[in-house]
Amino acid sequence: MKIDTESLYIVMQSHPKVTDFEELFFDAERNLADLNDLFSGGIGAEDIYGIYTDRKSALKDALNLWEQITSAKNDPMENNKKIRFQQFVGELEKLSNKYNVAIDSIGGVYIFDEPMEINYDPDETSGDLVSSWREPL
Incomplete structure (x- = not known):
C-alpha cells in the first residue's frame, strides 16, 4: 500500500525538553521539509509515538501529549x-x-x-x- 506523503502526520514521543507543540506534531501536508529534516536527523522508531494518515486522530493524540507535558511543567x-x-x-x-x-x-x-x-x-x-x-x- 502506498501512502500519500502529503497526508502523513507524525506524532513524536514526549520528552522533558519539549518546549513547543511543533516538536510533537509534524504535518507533511503543511511542510514536507520538516518531514525530510526529521528522518535525515537519525530518528529512531522509539522516538515516534505514531504515524497517521488521518489529521484529526494525529492532532488529538498530539494535543493529549502536549497537555501531559504542560501539566508536568506546572509540577x-x-x-x-x-x-x-x-x-x-x-x-x-x-x-x-x-x-x-x-x-x-x-x-x-x-x-x-x-x-x-x-x-x-x-x-x-x-x-x-x-x-x-x-x-x-
Missing part, C-alpha cells in the same frame, strides 16, 4: 527549579557586575534536585567555561 518540583534558577541568575548578575565578566549560554544549564559539588574548568584563551560535578554519595 511543584519544576516550579522550585524555576525559582532557584531565577535566584541563581540574580546572584550571577551581581558577580558579573562585580568582576565585569559576562557569560553567554544557550542551554547547558543543569538544575540538580540535591546538593552537588560543582567545579568549573575555565579556559581564558577560548573563553570556555565547562562545569563538572560529583554525584553525592
Whole structure:
C-alpha cells in the first residue's frame, strides 16, 4: 500500500525538553521539509509515538501529549527549579557586575534536585567555561 506523503502526520514521543507543540506534531501536508529534516536527523522508531494518515486522530493524540507535558511543567518540583534558577541568575548578575565578566549560554544549564559539588574548568584563551560535578554519595 502506498501512502500519500502529503497526508502523513507524525506524532513524536514526549520528552522533558519539549518546549513547543511543533516538536510533537509534524504535518507533511503543511511542510514536507520538516518531514525530510526529521528522518535525515537519525530518528529512531522509539522516538515516534505514531504515524497517521488521518489529521484529526494525529492532532488529538498530539494535543493529549502536549497537555501531559504542560501539566508536568506546572509540577511543584519544576516550579522550585524555576525559582532557584531565577535566584541563581540574580546572584550571577551581581558577580558579573562585580568582576565585569559576562557569560553567554544557550542551554547547558543543569538544575540538580540535591546538593552537588560543582567545579568549573575555565579556559581564558577560548573563553570556555565547562562545569563538572560529583554525584553525592
